[in-house]
Every structure is written in structure tokens, then in C-alpha cells.
Amino acid sequence: MQLQQTPVKFSAAQKVVVWEAFDVADPMVTAAGKLYEKTLTADERIPWMWIEQSVQDRTKSKPRPGGWSRHLILAAPEGRQDDPDALAGYVYGALLPGYGGYLCYVGVAESARRMGVGGRLYDQFFKVLRVAAGELGESLPFVVWESHRPDPTAPAADWENWTARTRLFDRVGGLWVDGVDFLSPNFAFDEEDDDAPPVPLQLFIKPMDVPEAAFTPERLRDVVVGGLHRQVYRNEPGSPLYDRTLPPGCEPRLRPARAAGVRKSERGELV
Structure with missing residues (x-):
């Protein structure tokens, strides 16, 4: 529309x-x-x-x-x-x-x-x-939000918009949860469609009454799965979206939001 x-x-x-x-x-x-x-x-x-x-x-x-x-x-x-x-x-x-x-x-x-x-x-x-x-x-303690990063092969205009968006997140005090691709349901499909591809999102946090230093990897994992997956999306351990969002060895950390705006190739190289 x-x-x-x-x-x-x-x-x-x-x-x-x-x-x-x-x-x-x-x-x-x-x-x-x-x-x-x-x-x-x-x-x-x-x-x-x-x-x-x-x-x-x-x-x-x-x-x-x-x-x-x-x-x-x-x-x-x-x-x-x-x-x-x-x-x-x-x-x-x-x-x-x-x-x-x-x-x-x-x-x-x-x-x-x-x-x-x-x-x-x-x-x-x-x-x-x-x-x-x-x-x-x-x-x-904090405010968290999600945003969809373009595919590495997306047009330059999409990446320019994404970079501008992450700069806005910087200006409002948001920090990027690096190391996490949050997998959310695809709302373009029926929620019971098991073949619907998930939507990978980047997460950003603005610390409010809790200092940035308090967001250890353990606390960030709790924000992601204990809050977003369980309370917002109603996903539990054992569900594909839950388990694939935080695979074994995942160590999320906070970084400046603008760092999320860097474009990388499919091999992880800067372009």
C-alpha cells in the first residue's frame, strides 16, 4: 500500500x-x-x-x-x-x-x-x-530493538540506508549486540508454515538504568533468549529459531552501533 x-x-x-x-x-x-x-x-x-x-x-x-x-x-x-x-x-x-x-x-x-x-x-x-x-x-534497565541488515549482495542504496540508520542508532545512544543474528519469524508466511525462512535481524540496546559495563555476554544472552525469544516471540529451547540464534560458543558483546553498518562480503571481508 x-x-x-x-x-x-x-x-x-x-x-x-x-x-x-x-x-x-x-x-x-x-x-x-x-x-x-x-x-x-x-x-x-x-x-x-x-x-x-x-x-x-x-x-x-x-x-x-x-x-x-x-x-x-x-x-x-x-x-x-x-x-x-x-x-x-x-x-x-x-x-x-x-x-x-x-x-x-x-x-x-x-x-x-x-x-x-x-x-x-x-x-x-x-x-x-x-x-x-x-x-x-x-x-x-534498557531498551532493545531489532533492525534488518541488507544482504551482502544488496544494491549500494540499501547499504547507504543501513549505514545512515546505524548512525542514527549511535546518536540516540544505541549499542550493537555483535555476534548475534537474531532469527525472527517471517510474517509474510502463515505462522504454522514450517518452511518459512526466518528473518535474520541485528539487535541494538540502549542502556538506561543499568550501565553498559553490566551487559556481560551472559546478560546479553539472557536479554536475547530470556526476553525476546521467550516473552516476545514465545520460542523455547529446542525450537529452531531459539537454538540457531545463540549456537554453542556464541559470545555476544556490545559495540558502537555504527560498527554494524560496515558492509562485508559473503566471505566476511570488508568491501
């Missing part, structure tokens, strides 16, 4: 407004759904209706004890917050009680890129999750 959008003319001094969506009937939420489908491939995204449902649940039902606190945050130029054609970006994710923050999806309209929109969305998401954790009387 293509987003039909009047180009948003930004200037370096123009203010970008960010806010949380609470009304699923808001045309800006509909515009976010169109941008979501435009900026993510089918194998990476869940049905948008699931995200709409989480927006609706924020206002129409009480959160379940121990349940996720989900948030959809939108961005637009000041004065155009009610104009779907001016939607500049969105971010969606959740606080997982007892675990940490999980940033699921983020997208910026092409006409609004390189104007600081992505950074504003990340920063606001971190603030919202810190408040959500405080309401539960919990700390916020």
Missing part, C-alpha cells in the same frame, strides 16, 4: 512535534498505518490492526497485571498535527514488566528524512517508557 502524501517541506529550524496516539479513529493513526506498510517489508511486520488494537486498549481497558504497556508515538511539523498528509514518522513499542523496553517498529516519511525526526521519535519513546516503568514502581 502506497502512502499518498503532499511533500512536507522542512527547514532546519522547523519544530517537529511528537505525541502519543490514544484515538484509533484518528486519521493520523490511519496515516501511520500506511507509512508502516510503506517503510517495512511484509516479512518484518505484524498486521497493523494489532497495533490499532493496542491503541484502543490504552483507553478502553485497564492494563492486566504484568501485561505489556504498549505505545504508538507520532511526529509531524508544528501546526500540522491534524493533517495526515504531513505525518513525518511513527514509533511503536512496549514496556515489558520485569524485563525492559522493546522498540518494535519505527518509520520516517521519505520527505522528512535527515531532519532529526528519527532522533526525536527515539528520544520520546525512551521518555514514555521511563514514565511507564515509574508508574509500575520499576526501573528501566
Whole structure:
């Protein structure tokens, strides 16, 4: 689905407004759904209706004890917050009680890129999750997110976009979990299709209330399998995605996010 959008003319001094969506009937939420489908491939995204449902649940039902606190945050130029054609970006994710923050999806309209929109969305998401954790009387140890690195043979433009993305992760304080190819389900296929190829993703963490030095290989393994695989994707030891994500001998470590943007050949050589 293509987003039909009047180009948003930004200037370096123009203010970008960010806010949380609470009304699923808001045309800006509909515009976010169109941008979501435009900026993510089918194998990476869940049905948008699931995200709409989480927006609706924020206002129409009480959160379940121990349940996720989900948030959809939108961005637009000041004065155009009610104009779907001016939607500049969105971010969606959740606080997982007892675990940490999980940033699921983020997208910026092409006409609004390189104007600081992505950074504003990340920063606001971190603030919202810190408040959500405080309401539960919990700390916020970290926020984790995934991103799809291009295939080594992908066009140069794909790698340029990936490099720009990892630089953004750097600017917002994200660190790359080197040594892990996180294998997630392929949402372009039926979830019961055993032949569906998994989607390999790179993981990034922003330490919040826990210092970077505390993320030892053991703790990173727990973040990956104890949190993402078990709590988010419902995978247990013995499942192919779980076991192949952290094979024997895997020693994950944190590195600057920009290091993930380096292009390598299929033989592991820099190109």
C-alpha cells in the first residue's frame, strides 16, 4: 500500500512535534498505518490492526497485571498535527514488566528524512517508557530493538540506508549486540508454515538504568533468549529459531552501533 502524501517541506529550524496516539479513529493513526506498510517489508511486520488494537486498549481497558504497556508515538511539523498528509514518522513499542523496553517498529516519511525526526521519535519513546516503568514502581534497565541488515549482495542504496540508520542508532545512544543474528519469524508466511525462512535481524540496546559495563555476554544472552525469544516471540529451547540464534560458543558483546553498518562480503571481508 502506497502512502499518498503532499511533500512536507522542512527547514532546519522547523519544530517537529511528537505525541502519543490514544484515538484509533484518528486519521493520523490511519496515516501511520500506511507509512508502516510503506517503510517495512511484509516479512518484518505484524498486521497493523494489532497495533490499532493496542491503541484502543490504552483507553478502553485497564492494563492486566504484568501485561505489556504498549505505545504508538507520532511526529509531524508544528501546526500540522491534524493533517495526515504531513505525518513525518511513527514509533511503536512496549514496556515489558520485569524485563525492559522493546522498540518494535519505527518509520520516517521519505520527505522528512535527515531532519532529526528519527532522533526525536527515539528520544520520546525512551521518555514514555521511563514514565511507564515509574508508574509500575520499576526501573528501566534498557531498551532493545531489532533492525534488518541488507544482504551482502544488496544494491549500494540499501547499504547507504543501513549505514545512515546505524548512525542514527549511535546518536540516540544505541549499542550493537555483535555476534548475534537474531532469527525472527517471517510474517509474510502463515505462522504454522514450517518452511518459512526466518528473518535474520541485528539487535541494538540502549542502556538506561543499568550501565553498559553490566551487559556481560551472559546478560546479553539472557536479554536475547530470556526476553525476546521467550516473552516476545514465545520460542523455547529446542525450537529452531531459539537454538540457531545463540549456537554453542556464541559470545555476544556490545559495540558502537555504527560498527554494524560496515558492509562485508559473503566471505566476511570488508568491501
